[in-house]
Amino acid sequence: MTASASTGVPGIRDMLARLISLPSISSASPEWDHSNEGVVRQLAEWLEPLGFTVEIMEVPGMPGKFNLIATLGSGPGGLVLSGHTDTVPFDDKRWQSDPFSLTEKDNRWYGLGTCDMKGFFPLAIEAAKAFAGEPLQQPLIILATADEESSMNGARALAEAGKPKARYAVIGEPTNLKPVRMHKGIMMERLRFDGQSGHSSNPALGRNALEGMHEALGELLALRSEWQEKYRNPNFEVQVPTLNLGCIHGGDNPNRICAQCELHFDLRPLPGMNMDTLRQAILDRMQPLAERRELKLTFAPLFDGVPPFETPADAALVKACEKLTGHTAHAVAFATEAPWLQKLGLETLVMGPGSIDQAHQPDEYLELSQLQPTVDILKGLIKRFCL
Numbered sequence: 001m002t003a004s005a006s007t008g009v010p011g012i013r014d015m016l017a018r019l020i021s022l023p024s025i026s027s028a029s030p031e032w033d034h035s036n037e038g039v040v041r042q043l044a045e046w047l048e049p050l051g052f053t054v055e056i057m058e059v060p061g062m063p064g065k066f067n068l069i070a071t072l073g074s075g076p077g078g079l080v081l082s083g084h085t086d087t088v089p090f091d092d093k094r095w096q097s098d099p100f101s102l103t104e105k106d107n108r109w110y111g112l113g114t115c116d117m118k119g120f121f122p123l124a125i126e127a128a129k130a131f132a133g134e135p136l137q138q139p140l141i142i143l144a145t146a147d148e149e150s151s152m153n154g155a156r157a158l159a160e161a162g163k164p165k166a167r168y169a170v171i172g173e174p175t176n177l178k179p180v181r182m183h184k185g186i187m188m189e190r191l192r193f194d195g196q197s198g199h200s201s202n203p204a205l206g207r208n209a210l211e212g213m214h215e216a217l218g219e220l221l222a223l224r225s226e227w228q229e230k231y232r233n234p235n236f237e238v239q240v241p242t243l244n245l246g247c248i249h250g251g252d253n254p255n256r257i258c259a260q261c262e263l264h265f266d267l268r269p270l271p272g273m274n275m276d277t278l279r280q281a282i283l284d285r286m287q288p289l290a291e292r293r294e295l296k297l298t299f300a301p302l303f304d305g306v307p308p309f310e311t312p313a314d315a316a317l318v319k320a321c322e323k324l325t326g327h328t329a330h331a332v333a334f335a336t337e338a339p340w341l342q343k344l345g346l347e348t349l350v351m352g353p354g355s356i357d358q359a360h361q362p363d364e365y366l367e368l369s370q371l372q373p374t375v376d377i378l379k380g381l382i383k384r385f386c387l
Contacts, residue, residue, distance in 0.1 A: 009046045009129065012371060013109075015122035017102035018042060020111040026065075026086035026150040035064030036146050039085040039118070043068055043144055046125055050132040052142065059157045065146040067154050069164045072128065073136030077167035079385040080141040080346060081127075081378065083120040084148030084337065087113040094362035108365040115354030119366045120172030120374075123353065127378035136386045141166055148337055152306060155337035159344055168317045168385050169341045170378075172352030174359055177373055179321035179329040180350040182235060185308035186335045187267040187275055187301065188246075191216060191286065194296040197259035206257030210250045212293045213261040217245065219285040220265065227278075233270045235331040242268045264302060268333075271310035307339040309348070317347045317385075324380045325351070332356070351377075 010018075024036040044054040052070040059065040068085075090099050090112055097103040099112035113119070124142055131140065141164050146154030158164070173180075193213055198206030220243060228240040243265060250261025269278060283299055290297035311318055311329075318329045329349065334356055341348045353370040 009049055009125065012122040012126050013102070015046065015125065016109065016111075016114065016119055019118040019121060020102050020113055021100050023100060024086050024113075025089050026147040027089050028150055029089075032089045033150075036085040037064060037066050040066045040068045040144055043085075043121060043142070044070065047128075047142060050125070050128060052128075057157070057161070057163070059146050059154050062147065062153055065154065067146055067158055068142075068144040070142045070144075071139050071164070072131070072141075073139040073386065075136070075138040076165075077385070078139035078141060078165075079381060080143050080164055080166045080169035080341070081120075081124040082143040082145065082169055082171045082337065082341065083117050083124070083352075084145045084154070085118070086147055086149050087116070087118070088149050088360050091362060096363050104368075107368045109368065110363055110365045112364060114364055114366040115174045116356075116359035116364065117173055117352060117354070119354060120352045123371060123374045124172065124378055127375050127382060130379055131382055131386070134387070138386045139166065140382055140386045143169075145337060151303065152337060152340070155340035156304075159340040162344065164344070166346055169346040169348045170317070170321070170381060171336055171338055171341070171348065171350045173334075173336050173350050174354030174356050175332070175351050176355050177325055177351060177353060177370060177377060178327040179318060179325060180332050181313065181315070181318050181329040182233075182271050182310040182331040183308065183335055183338070183350070184236065184241070184271075184333065185269040185273070185275060185306050185339075187269065187278065187305040188303055189265055189267065189279070189282070190262065190298070190300050190302050191265070191282075192260070192262040192298040193290060193293075194260050194298070195258065195294070198257040200255040200257055203257065206259065207294050208257050209261040209295055210258035212289065212295045213248065213250065213263060215289055215293075216263070216286060219289065220245070220282070223281060223285060227273075231270050231273060233331070236270070237333065241270050241273060242266075269308050271308040273308060275305055275307055306335040309336070309338040309342065311342075311348055315347050317349050320381060320384050321349055321351055321377075324377045
């Protein structure tokens with residue numbers, strides 16, 4: 001008798017179809033944002049019959065947002081298989097099928113979240129079925145988080161709570177089953193100067209925020225050059241940290257001295273670069289400029305940011321994943337929840353089915369050819385780190 005027959009847990013296709021049917025979009029826009037409670041409780045319903053002890057945690061300050069920690073076995077070490085339960089918003093006019101229905105076509109499963117990343121959960125559960133009832137030496141933990149696509153507050157809440165306790169963690173983001181041991185961080189910052197308006201015929205009548213911003217732009221570009229001279233990592237396609245001047249707004253009329261100017265910019269630090277140190281370096285350049293020009297300075301993150309992430313090339317988890325997949329662990333440009341799992345003391349790696357090229361796209365899909373290889377790789381990891 002199969003594990004699914006004995007427990008009533010459905011097969012991979014039925015599980016994914018059910019998860020896809022449950023909207024769990026996370027967005028900073030309230031009109032798009034959904035609770036993920038339905039997805040979390042459905043996962044719990046499947047995991048409990050397999051012998052998992054399930055804990056559902058509400059994310060503090062975020063009503064309707066939940067993390068799930070499901071644990072099979074016990075011990076001081078263990079393996080976490082982690083994924084996020086939320087998806088990005090979608091444009092239904094650009095989809096060829098219903099985003100909330102699993103549609104099979106051309107040896108692919110289409111649906112919102114198939115690859116990023118609801119598809120990982122049925123495969124992790126299928127791998128876990130093989131070990132239901134076996135005496136694990138170390139625990140197997142399936143972790144499901146909230147709001148990765150917007151605030152990453154689900155992962156932050158776990159780090160603050162000190163949960164889960166384990167030794168190793170694999171985050172099943174879409175990497176075409178190639179192990180990823182590092183990624184850059186993401187910082188999005190807001191810089192604003194407030195001065196004094198006045199008639200443009202006499203500069204002494206005001207304090208021009210736009211001229212202050214012009215000088216600030218030069219300082220930011222100089223900092224970028226300094227950082228790119230100092231920091232380089234050949235594992236990345238873009239080997240240096242980047243700073244992008246994204247958008248700028250200021251002033252209201254050609255014949256008025258500009259009283260206010262605001263810049264939003266994006267900074268992608270490499271592993272080894274500390275975000276607080278970078279922000280302080282920017283502030284150290286901006287404060288003297290603002291004081292000299294008698295401008296009020298505001299400098300603050302647009303969101304808390306994602307730290308850069310790196311696991312050493314010789315780490316046990318990296319070596320195990322390389323052996324199971326036949327691929328050398330590499331670096332990617334996108335960010336994940338890995339830094340917060342690292343804060344919990346977990347040796348962390350990113351690896352899952354599907355391609356990031358399909359993520360956040362209309363007609364998102366998961367190749368059927370990746371299903372069994374994923375299950376086999378996850379079984380190999382469970383044997384290596386839990387038995």
